[in-house]
Amino acid sequence: RELRNQLFTLRNKAQDFRFGTVFAQFNAASSEETALTAEISGANPVLGSYEINVVQLASATGVSSNDALGAAIDPNAALSSSGIAQDISAGTFSINGVSFTVDPATDSLNSILATITASAAGVNASYDVVTDKVTFANQTPGDTSVIIFGGGDDDSNFLEVLNVAGATQSNGPSGETQATSTRNLGAVNAGDALNDVQFAGGAVTSGNIRINGVTISVDAANDSIADVLARINDSDAQVTASYDTATDTIRVVSNTLGSRTIRFQSDGSNFLDVVNLTTATQSAGRDAQFTVNGGAVQTRSTNEVSDAVGGVTLRLLSVGTSTVTISSDNEGVIEKVREFLSAYNDTVDKIEELTGSEGALAGDNSLRLIVNTLRSVVFNRVTGYGNYKSLPEIGITTGDAFESTAVAHLELDEEAFLEALQDDRINIVNLFSNSAGTGIADALYSYTDEISRTTGFLNARIKSSGSIDVQIRSLNDRIDQLEKRLTQKESRLRRQFGQLEQLTATYQQQGSSLTSLASRYQVY
Template sequence: MSITFDGLASGLNTQDIISKLLQVEQAPINRLNQRKLDIQKERDAWKDLGTRLQNLSSALSALLQRSTVVGFTVRPSDSNAPFTASAGPQAVAGTYSIQIQQLATATTLRGGSAIGLDIDLLAPLKDANFRSPLTSGTFSINGVAISVDAAQDSLLDVITRINTSGAGVIASVVTVDGRTRLQLQAATPGGPLQIGAIGDTSNFLSVTSLLGAPRTGDTVVGTRSLTAVKTTVPLAQAMLATPVSGSGTLTINGVAISYDPSVDSLATILNRINASNAGVTASYDSVTDRIVLTAKTTGSLAITVSDTGNLATALGLVSGQLQLGQNAVYSLDGGSTWQYSTSNTVTDAIPGVTMTFTRTTSSPYAFTVEPNTDSAVAAVRKFVDQFNSVLSFIADKTAYDAATKTAGTLMGDSAVRTIEATLRRLVTSPAINAGGGYRTLADIGISFGRVGSPVGTTNQLQLDEDKLRAALRENPNAVFELFGATSRATLTTPGDIARVAGTPRPPASGRYVVSSDGAGNLTASFYDTANQLLWSASGTIAAGGTNNTLIPGLTLTAASSLTGATSEITVVQQEGILTQLDRYLDGILGWDGLVRARGNAFEQQLRGIDQQIDRFQQRLDDRKAQLVRQFATLERMLAEIQAQGTQLQGQIIKMLGA
């Protein structure tokens, strides 16, 4: 970095002089920077326009879905409907009634016996296989404290201690559902049965499930069996009544589930079943110590179980109780004819309506299926708003304010005006060969205003909601055709092509002639309605196979054998108004569309300006360096002259003094 000092010899402000000399040469850079700012504003405006056009495209895409426009709703006759229901676009409006005699239920296979070892009455309590560890201490019955030592006492010891305690109860064991439970009975009819006290130090009453158990007459019975299988340890250690002898494969409904008793716990096996495709939910009922398999689907469908080992036997499934599920039974004609379904969700009772039964009825229940215009109106309103957003933006950016003499950022941009004109033309033009009774958006209440509207009031789309709802109620399918009709392709002459599906692109009327050589080579030729050949292409197809590239937009399916027969496909052009608009937006918003092209052009211009600025700046820097050198040389020369003058002056003074 160089250091300069202003006019030490000359007294001139050289930096100011240099700055003013460079101002003229700075002018081109200033003009380029201003041009750069203008281009950046245009680029940002186009980016904003692209976003609004994309939002418009998204808004109209919903209206190209039949389910949005052709909507129905199921209206029950009261707030206590015996079903939930939804209606699709294929529903038929009308009044219906349904009587539900029976709901569908799922098949269950319940283990035929408890699977864990029963209680050992003579073993010490800590080793007797209780559900949970039993602690020593005291527990109370009718206010009498009874001691228990888990390490020394057996269950029979405790029973004897209760019966001799004077508590006024008789303790005994009973068998419920194949397993032992503890029972307490008042010693006298109507005698007290107060079980437990706040000061108890042993958990005996809770482990035996007596604490909180209900009194029935003079008896209280534990609510659960005293024992239960251990679910989280390997099966070999799970205290099963029937030990699993070795590894094997459990097969449920044809789905194999492997097991290894030395590794797998009961919880692991149940989770493995539930994660499989066996179609059942496996669970462990800890109250009764049994395995339960429940079908994931309803209806009278059996559950089958087999095993290469003895796990199925150990889990009680071989001797299990199979309870077949019920089928749903319902009637649409007041009970004259009954229909049956394995599921409570029925899709074929009423066309286009899905019903899920929630309760039975003793008599027919009335309901209606009627058009639902709300979703369609909301979608149209969103489309109109987005369309007007685009128009407002274009109007703002292309306007000229005469008062301030300020032009909008995109004023004079013909491409923007073309977009605006095209959008207006497309939404006011009629649909092409659309079925139904509507030809233009104005027919259903979407227009730029009525004929004769005051100037300045027809710049944006307007929605007559009442007119739109009336059209949707009268003929929703015709409204959808007005919006989203697409060209139809029909296989009028089958040959080596057996089926055709899709929408041809472009959507012009005419016919495709598909020639075949019988060896899989095809040639497609398109003729317009005047029978002029406009297009042809070649491709291949296998017998019974498909081709979706030969004719854009169509999938061709070949016959099972190829004979060389020619096929003909007739195309009838149909295009809804929004179909045309959607195709236009796809074009200008696509990868090689106008919006992206303009954005790329702006970026290219900005790069070019930056390069010009860099060149001008380099020249300016070089000029500044040159001026600095020149003024430095001037200062040096003046300093030398001043020094010489001072020296001469000194010599003259000496001479005069002499």
């Protein structure tokens, strides 16, 4: 069984030549991989060098809500009912070391900001109804001191809800330090049910929307913004939708590159109108533009181009020029040839091991015949395809040394093989495998396939009720017959021995009687 498996491996290695995969190995190299990369993607790439000039990358169409989703708050109403998306807890907070008390049930945003401005904190605090954000600025022009938000004794989240605690501080119009809310105060919570959200565009109605012709359902009572966006992303609309917490907007980007726009339609639900997408200006994507060897500008709606250079895929990465070189991968060919020779040598070694003087199948002439046939095949001559007609002529031999007791292995002279390959590649390809089926690999495949297949010679010997089993049963039958004959002969000899013992006893008795009679006659 091990021999059959080894022959099957050799068969597969020979088949690689017949499939054309051994010599069909190529390299693709880009001189400027920051501009583009190249990869072999076809069976027969066109060898040569190509100058690729990337003029423009393909990009996707995108669109964002043209305004914040949440309604602006009422700065004069009590904080708890002002429309601020996040609840404010009662307690204290501090700015520049000055502590303030807040009660969301009675204090309004403007009243708190006025208190801060009038305090010793040294900052002006104001609310901008247009941006729906709060700004804190040092009161003294040119004062670049850092505004310190919060202190160790704070127990209200007021500054966190205003989104100023971690805001970037920058210079204002008069050079003073200022900090502005990083998010509008009325920004929506994407996880709340649509009916519970105070949208600037009004209440959302249930029904359907359509994006790129694909219908998506909207249930205002049960769906949140996150639910609707997830449904869009899971659909066949070929877009990716997301909510931007910083800008309180929805961003929709096409999954395909190119200049095609995204189509928005309401179909019962006004969701797209409320989230300010229907009338938003789309940033149209662009098609990739490039030239090959200085030719006309070509366009594609993708940055992965597989039809500009035969058998090669180009991945455009940035604007720029690169020389793409397509060449034969001779190192890969050598590796495959070595694997083929290794499979041949391993097969011959296994047969020598099994048929040697101490082998399990010592003296088996049928296996010796396999070795002889394999050697005959690999050293066969293949004519009609060029000057190289046999493996020794391209550097595949049994080596220079000779040892009568050693198994002859095939060896590869890489230098000679590469020289022949570069001299006449087509000749070498046909030497191994050709359309007439006369190549070395063709013949080797046919022979090893015939003897290693499930209906082949070896399997017929090793399978249950095969020729080896038949021989074993025949030998066992002969052993049984011989044992039976030995048992019969033993029984016959034992009977004869018993008879001899009885006869000896009779003679002894007669001898005793005669001795007694003779002694009486002497007395008289």
